[in-house]
Amino acid sequence: MHADVKWIILSYKVPAEPSTLRVRIWRTLKALGVVYIQQSVCVAPQTQEVAKKIEALQKMITANSGEALLLEVERFADGTEKELRKLFNKQRVAELEEFLGGCRLFLQEIESETSKGNFSYHEVEENEADLAKLKRWHKKIAKRDFFGCPLLGESKRQLEQCELTFDAFMHQVYATEGSAEGKIHLDGIIASRNDE
Known part of the structure; x- marks a missing residue:
């Protein structure tokens, strides 16, 4: 991946039940290779595949009475990156x-x-x-x-x-x-x- 990486951050909140939704979200995100920086807040390099799957997750979360905030970050501070x-x-x-x-x-x-x-x-x-x-x-x-x-x-x-x-x-x-x-x-x- 190139040195000047763009990032995508997903912050989400889903209802406690059904738990299958939380598990499905978690499995999808782990399969993408995200890093959780806090509970229900994850970050990943913004590749075409990652962006597409995270956007689909965002839609699924909101369709199931959850909340999802998607952020695209051009650059983090050098130490953070x-x-x-x-x-x-x-x-x-x-x-x-x-x-x-x-x-x-x-x-x-x-x-x-x-x-x-x-x-x-x-x-x-x-x-x-x-x-x-x-x-x-x-x-x-x-x-x-x-x-x-x-x-x-x-x-x-x-x-x-x-x-x-x-x-x-x-x-x-x-x-x-x-x-x-x-x-x-x-x-x-x-x-x-x-x-x-």
Whole structure:
């Protein structure tokens, strides 16, 4: 994101019930990567997507008997902006550390199955689903990385390592299970011809 960032601030108040509205607002804002500076007051860099979703939230809040004030800020004081950038990166670091933990678990799982010689199609499917989750997770975090979190590069490399490890595992499964299936099929053909 450029050095001269424009900001958007949403301050809102919603009725206590139904609580589902508060939860929906909170989840949407967290998915956007906002930083709460006070209860029910959040800030984010003003990107097209962030502005569009926050404006939609503002309409939803007012349509549900709530109050929402939307502010567009051209510039904060230098110290404030520096502090906000730190808060955004602190959130991304926490998310990426958790993501890296997920990558480690994924690699440990493949290592465990490899050491057991458990080369089955079921394991390929299971690990492929886990890898797809990691990819989606990383994409969501990267989308919220407005200020170049220092862990983003490491997380990309770790995800690539997961992809390479999975690819090698899948080829090992194919070499093991695929050739066994071919041998069983071939043995069955030879046996039936010998019976004739």
